[in-house]
Amino acid sequence: xxxxxxxxxxxxxxxxxELAGAVPVGLAAFFLLYFLTTVVGLSPALAGGVLLLxxxxxxxxxxxxxxxxxxxxxxxxxxxxxxxxxxxxxALCCGLLWWVPPLSSQSGLFTYYxxxxxxxxxxxxxxxxxxxxxxxxxxxxxxERTSLIGFKSAFSIGGSxxxxxxxxxxxxxxxxxxxxxxxxxxxxxxxxxxxxxxCVLGTxxxxxxxxxxxxxRTTTSSLSLGSQLRSLWQNAAFRQVLGLYLFAWMGIQxxxxxxxxxxxxxxKLPETHFxxxxxxxQGTAMVSIVGWNWLGxxxxxxxxxxxxxPISVFSxxxxxxxxxxxxxxxxxxxxxxxxxxxxxxxxxFAMLPDVIDLDELHTGQRREGVYFSAVVFLQKLGxxxxxxxxxxxxxxxxxTASAGDQPVAALWAVRLLxxxxxxxxxxxxxxxxxxxxxxxxxxxEIVLALQARRSQMP
Numbered sequence: 001x002x003x004x005x006x007x008x009x010x011x012x013x014x015x016x017x018e019l020a021g022a023v024p025v026g027l028a029a030f031f032l033l034y035f036l037t038t039v040v041g042l043s044p045a046l047a048g049g050v051l052l053l054x055x056x057x058x059x060x061x062x063x064x065x066x067x068x069x070x071x072x073x074x075x076x077x078x079x080x081x082x083x084x085x086x087x088x089x090x091a092l093c094c095g096l097l098w099w100v101p102p103l104s105s106q107s108g109l110f111t112y113y114x115x116x117x118x119x120x121x122x123x124x125x126x127x128x129x130x131x132x133x134x135x136x137x138x139x140x141x142x143x144e145r146t147s148l149i150g151f152k153s154a155f156s157i158g159g160s161x162x163x164x165x166x167x168x169x170x171x172x173x174x175x176x177x178x179x180x181x182x183x184x185x186x187x188x189x190x191x192x193x194x195x196x197x198x199c200v201l202g203t204x205x206x207x208x209x210x211x212x213x214x215x216x217r218t219t220t221s222s223l224s225l226g227s228q229l230r231s232l233w234q235n236a237a238f239r240q241v242l243g244l245y246l247f248a249w250m251g252i253q254x255x256x257x258x259x260x261x262x263x264x265x266x267x268k269l270p271e272t273h274f275x276x277x278x279x280x281x282q283g284t285a286m287v288s289i290v291g292w293n294w295l296g297x298x299x300x301x302x303x304x305x306x307x308x309x310p311i312s313v314f315s316x317x318x319x320x321x322x323x324x325x326x327x328x329x330x331x332x333x334x335x336x337x338x339x340x341x342x343x344x345x346x347x348x349f350a351m352l353p354d355v356i357d358l359d360e361l362h363t364g365q366r367r368e369g370v371y372f373s374a375v376v377f378l379q380k381l382g383x384x385x386x387x388x389x390x391x392x393x394x395x396x397x398x399x400t401a402s403a404g405d406q407p408v409a410a411l412w413a414v415r416l417l418x419x420x421x422x423x424x425x426x427x428x429x430x431x432x433x434x435x436x437x438x439x440x441x442x443x444x445e446i447v448l449a450l451q452a453r454r455s456q457m458p
Contacts, residue, residue: 005144006138006139006141006144006147006148006206007206009202010138010202010203010205010206011147011148011151012151012202013198013199013201013202013203014134014135014138014148014151014152014199014202014203015151015152015154015155016155016195016198016199016202017083017131017134017155017195017196017198017199017200017203018131018152018155018156018159018195019155019158019159019162019191019192019195020087020090020127020128020131020191020192020193020195020196020199021124021127021128021131021156021159021192022155022156022157022158022159022160022162022163023159023160023162023163023188023191023192024090024094024124024163024188024189024192025160026159026160026163026164026278026282027098027163027167027184027185027188028097029160029253029256029257030164030167030256030257030259030260030274030275030278031167031181031184031260031274032051032097032257033047033048033051033257033260033387033391034260034261034274035098035181036050036051036113037399038177039100039177039178039181040100040109040113041106041109042106042109042110042113043106043395044391044392044394044395044399045391045392045395046106046109046110047391048387048388048389048390048391048392048395049110049114049388050110050113050114050117051117051384051387051388051391052384052385052387052388053114053117053118054114054117054118054120054121054384055121055384055387056384057117057118057121057122058121058124058125058384059376059377059378059384060377061121061122061125062125062129062373062374062376062377063370063373063374063377064373065082065125065126065129065130065369065373066129066133066369066370066371066372066373066374066376067228067369067370067373068369069082069129069130069133069369070366070367070368070369070370077207077208078130078369079130079131079133079134079137079207079369080130080200080204080207082126082127082129082130083126083127083130083131083196083199083200084196084200085126086123086124086125086126086127087127087192087193087196087197088193089119089122089123089126090120090123090124090126090127090189090192090193091189091190091192091193092189093116093119093120093123093124093189094120094185094186094188094189094192095182095185095186095189096116096120096185097113097116097117097120097185098181098182098184098185099182099185100178100181100182125376127192127196129369129372129373129376130369131196131199132349132372132376133368133369133371133372134203134207135148135149135152135349135352135353136352136353136356136368136371136372137207137368138203138206138207140353140357140447142354142440142443142444142447143296143297145350145353145354146293146296146297146301146346146350147293147297149346149349149350150289150293150296150346150350152349153289153293153342153345153346153349154286154289154290156345157282157285157286157289157342157345158286159191160278160282161279161282161283161286162191163184163188164275164278164279164282165275165279166184166187166188167180167184167274167275168272168275168276168279170183170184171271171272171275172272228367228370231363232359232370232371232374235355235358235359235362236437237351237354237355237358237436237437237438238355238359238371238374239432240432240433240435240436240437241348241351241352241355241375241432241436242374242375242378242432243428243429243431243432244305244347244348244351244429244432244433244436245344245348245375245378245429246378246429247425247426247428247429247432248309248344248348248425248426248429249344250386250422250425251316251421251422251423251424251425251426251429252312252337252341252344252422252426253386253387254386254387254390254417254418254421254422254425255316255319255337255417255418255419255422256278257387257390258390258414258417258418259274259277259278259418260274261394261399261414261418262319262414262415262418263277265399265406265410265411265414266324266411266414266415267322267324267327267330268324269327276331277330277331277334280331280334280335280338281334281335281337281338281341282338282341283338284334284335284336284337284338284339284341284342285338285339285341285342285345286342288338288339288342289342289345289346292304292308292342292343292346293346295307296346296347296350300439300440301347301350301351301354301436302347302351302433302434302436304343304346304347305343305344305347305429305430305433306430306433306434307343308339308340308341308342308343308344309340309343309344309426309427309429309430309433310340310427310430311336311337311339311340312336312337312339312340312341312344312423312426313340313423313426313427314336314423315333315334315335315336315337315339315340316333316337316418316419316420316422316423316426317419317420317423318333318336318419319333319415319418319419320415320416320418320419320420340426347433348375351436351438352371352372352375353368354438354443354446355371355438356368356371357443357446357447357450358438358446359371360450361446361449361450361453364453386425390417393413393417394410394413394414397409397410397412397413398410399413399414
């Protein structure tokens with residue numbers, strides 16, 4: 001049975017929910033490593049250890065929460081209880097993450113942020129993973145899903161922009177760095193809380209329309225979490241999505257983490273340029289995603305990624321050539337990165353619901369939570385390793401907590417980490433996109449096969 005068209009209000013409500021992750025994650029991606037080393041005073045090695053511990057723990061709890069949300073039964077459905085009950089702890093942790101405790105020792109500061117990272121990532125996963133899985137449950141139409149993910153992507157970029165604008169305003173109005181970041185954390189927590197409330201209220205009716213159909217045609221798997229994760233690897237289309245997302249997102253996040261060091265240490269610019277550079281990247285991505293989304297309605301999902309990602313690759317490679325004083329060239333390359341980045345926001349999560357349809361055809365089960373959690377698991381684990389190794393390189397090359405002159409080796413490390421290494425990772429993702437097997441025609445065949453199966457059910 002065909003589902004009714006997804007309303008504009010439901011798409012907007014779903015998109016708003018992305019702000020709960022986009023604002024806190026955007027701030028962390030651009031500023032957390034810099035905050036821990038320069039404001040808190042942790043050594044780069046210990047700061048990298050905090051990031052690695054948090055990301056590894058996050059990667060571990062992702063599959064567990066995805067599996068549990070697939071099996072959750074409650075008056076609120078499978079996803080909403082996790083989102084609702086995780087929102088308040090997430091909001092509180094957002095403030096505490098950017099607070100500097102009255103501790104003077106490196107070990108004490110490391111312990112505080114390490115323990116906090118364990119709590120905040122559980123709260124974040126409890127909210128964000130079930131929210132992301134909703135994309136596959138609000139519609140079963142190929143193009144409608146692309147549109148829905150387009151709204152999610154626009155709010156994801158918009159949330160990053162909002163966080164950067166807030167950072168720029170606060171940096172200009174508040175002089176003390178510790179107060180700057182703590183205020184940012186409090187505001188981001190409030191935004192996350194409000195975003196989840198609006199998302200649940202705006203999508204609840206549509207969710208239950210689709211949930212009634214889902215219960216008629218699928219079963220809940222009795223397999224253990226480990227068995228389910230192993231079975232996912234047998235889905236060839238899923239392996240391509242994993243590789244695409246893992247390589248590309250690792251590259252972009254390493255660039256984001258290096259941006260403050262590049263601007264301050266290499267370009268010798270004031271800290272307001274951190275936010276302005278990030279705004280250029282994200283602003284270009286937000287504007288261009290409209291065009292990429294339109295193109296996605298007329299061609300294949302992998303095609304727009306194969307068109308967009310190379311733009312980011314060449315722009316990232318160009319960053320290593322930027323010299324102090326070449327501000328216009330720096331911002332021009334940032335815009336190029338953003339133009340290609342828009343396809344990374346849009347394509348992998350638009351592909352994943354189609355992969356889940358293929359899995360349903362093979363197994364008769366609907367496993368959105370496990371599938372989305374597996375993608376996030378590998379992405380976060382890879383990102384944790386990449387950021388940890390980056391922080392170790394900065395430590396080995398002698399980067400200091402001072403924003404002043406840095407060793408030549410450290411400056412070279414920053415330049416290579418912000419451009420060539422991420423470009424290589426993004427280029428690697430193109431191979432996986434090229435091999436992705438589910439075309440528009442293939443998905444239509446999958447949908448027809450599922451409809452034929454359902455028509456035979458009693």
